[in-house]
Amino acid sequence: MDTTATGTAMLAAMATGEVSAVELTRAHLDAIAGPGAALNAVVVVDPEGALAAAARVDADRAAGRPLGRLAGLPVTVKDSVDAAGLPSSHGRAVDRRVADVDAPTVRRLRAEGCVVLGKTNVPEWLASMHSANGLFGATVNPWDPTRSSGGSSGGASAAVAAGLAVTDLGSDLAGSLRVPASWCGLFGHRPSNGAVSKLGNMPWPTGGLLEPLVSAIGPFARSAADTALVSEVLFGADGLDAAGWQLHLPPARVTRLADARVAVWTDDPDCPVDAETRAAVRGFADRLADAGAVVTELTAPPVGGAVDLELFQRLQAAEVVHGFSADDLAAMAVRAEAGDAVAARYGQSVWSALRDLEAQRAATARWAAVFADVDVVLCPATSRVATSYTPELTAPEHVAVDGRRLPIDTVSDWSRLSSLGRLPATVVPLGPGMRSGLPVGGQLLGAYLDDRTPLAVARLAEEAGLLRFVAPPARSRAAL
Numbered sequence: 001m002d003t004t005a006t007g008t009a010m011l012a013a014m015a016t017g018e019v020s021a022v023e024l025t026r027a028h029l030d031a032i033a034g035p036g037a038a039l040n041a042v043v044v045v046d047p048e049g050a051l052a053a054a055a056r057v058d059a060d061r062a063a064g065r066p067l068g069r070l071a072g073l074p075v076t077v078k079d080s081v082d083a084a085g086l087p088s089s090h091g092r093a094v095d096r097r098v099a100d101v102d103a104p105t106v107r108r109l110r111a112e113g114c115v116v117l118g119k120t121n122v123p124e125w126l127a128s129m130h131s132a133n134g135l136f137g138a139t140v141n142p143w144d145p146t147r148s149s150g151g152s153s154g155g156a157s158a159a160v161a162a163g164l165a166v167t168d169l170g171s172d173l174a175g176s177l178r179v180p181a182s183w184c185g186l187f188g189h190r191p192s193n194g195a196v197s198k199l200g201n202m203p204w205p206t207g208g209l210l211e212p213l214v215s216a217i218g219p220f221a222r223s224a225a226d227t228a229l230v231s232e233v234l235f236g237a238d239g240l241d242a243a244g245w246q247l248h249l250p251p252a253r254v255t256r257l258a259d260a261r262v263a264v265w266t267d268d269p270d271c272p273v274d275a276e277t278r279a280a281v282r283g284f285a286d287r288l289a290d291a292g293a294v295v296t297e298l299t300a301p302p303v304g305g306a307v308d309l310e311l312f313q314r315l316q317a318a319e320v321v322h323g324f325s326a327d328d329l330a331a332m333a334v335r336a337e338a339g340d341a342v343a344a345r346y347g348q349s350v351w352s353a354l355r356d357l358e359a360q361r362a363a364t365a366r367w368a369a370v371f372a373d374v375d376v377v378l379c380p381a382t383s384r385v386a387t388s389y390t391p392e393l394t395a396p397e398h399v400a401v402d403g404r405r406l407p408i409d410t411v412s413d414w415s416r417l418s419s420l421g422r423l424p425a426t427v428v429p430l431g432p433g434m435r436s437g438l439p440v441g442g443q444l445l446g447a448y449l450d451d452r453t454p455l456a457v458a459r460l461a462e463e464a465g466l467l468r469f470v471a472p473p474a475r476s477r478a479a480l
Helices: 007-016 021-033 035-039 047-063 104-111 154-161 178-184 224-234 239-243 275-290 305-323 326-337 341-347 350-370 408-419 452-463
Strands: 042-045 074-078 115-120 144-148 168-172 187-190 216-221 261-264 294-297 376-380 398-401 404-407 425-432 439-445
Touching: 007 021, 007 224, 021 035, 021 042, 021 047, 021 074, 021 115, 035 154, 042 154, 047 115, 074 154, 074 168, 104 115, 104 224, 115 154, 154 168, 154 178, 154 216, 168 178, 168 187, 178 187, 178 408, 178 425, 178 439, 187 224, 187 452, 216 224, 224 425, 224 452, 261 275, 275 294, 275 376, 275 425, 275 439, 275 452, 305 341, 305 350, 305 408, 326 341, 376 408, 376 452, 398 408, 404 408, 408 425, 408 439, 425 452, 439 452
Parallel strands: 074 115, 261 294, 261 376
Antiparallel strands: 042 115, 168 216, 187 216, 187 425, 376 439, 398 404, 425 439
16 A cells, blocks of 8 residues: 555555554654655654554554544644644744644544644745745655745645645645645645634634634645545534534535536636646536536636735735734834835724625625535636745745746735635646646635535546546655
8 A cells, every 4th residue: 555545545444454553654654754754844753652543543443442534544733733742833943832732623633533643844924835944944845846835834735745644734824725735736625714623723822712714724635535534524613612603514515526517717817827727727627517517607706806815915914913922013013114015914903904804704795696506616726836946945036927927925816815705615636737747736616614515526526537636756655
């Protein structure tokens, strides 16, 4: 069994006795220490804790005790997400901490039998599409070590793509799950806001009780089936809300591809897409149509353009500022007074922030009208394939997209637009780009809290052979 096999296949192998949880864990630890080390994806490893957890799974199986849905699967955890007993950081030494308790997402994974191997790399402040920082250095893409694996969950995406872990977590404010999944050729799911608890994530304050209003957190995986399985484990209320609130997501609208209504969206005046990304999205749409889906054009998107991108940037700043220290906030105020328009977003008034939250809900309502007539919207997850590092392994300031030289941050704009309505988004690998040969990703959007529909369309497309994970070059993988 290759460590880039699906989690579903690994669960079946453990169930038949082909491999034990301890053997599977050792294989992944060997991959991390061996060929995976060159990626610099896993920056904290806990071999003793992982092997002990795997041994407990094997003992429970041997004794006939009930097992969790993910029992024995080796996983890693994004460094900004708390895992009890392991350090957490958002790429800075100054506020790195050892977690006392698991974040709700990690607790749910462990409760279903996952074996936590360690933590994966992030950029400083989680604020880059290149996962590099002064603590651990740069994570590189398993498809091309001169390129980024994405950010801010680039360590997670590289680890899962290279077979160092079965799944990992991607927090996603402005594409931090969707861009890395796309650039590493993975499936992933950015859930509807509030469907999965995001407590226990830096840079949120230690012990913070507020659920973020803009970002979300979900899984990376190497198959649509694994993505759906892990998502079901993560869904649900947590923290103080769990005392009375329960999450009842509706069933998927679609049970056959022939019943699916798909709208395609590839054009926005302020979000250019390069030719190979557009061709990959359109090619998948054609395959869906050939499979019987009703495919149409989204001719009047409910969000788009510079005004909505600026709205999202303000919403993004209003969330991020809650993680600032007083010194961080004071430094940003100095920059704002000097005329820095980006810094000024962090000092917006309460009045302005609340109006923006109303506008966010209005976008959700406009999307609801779209989803009255379609089941999913297919669009790019990012504007282009993975970008290159500079020779110093830092992020470039500008990248080329569709013949234009744009700031690097714009690669997230398709994620920003689709997040504005708090929508679920399932990332799907669309194969290698026709020019670069690198992974291209699309996203299937669903209506707010209709997460199971885009997950179902991805799974049905996978079962029909329209989508599949392709392992990166063998130098970054290991076999069991």
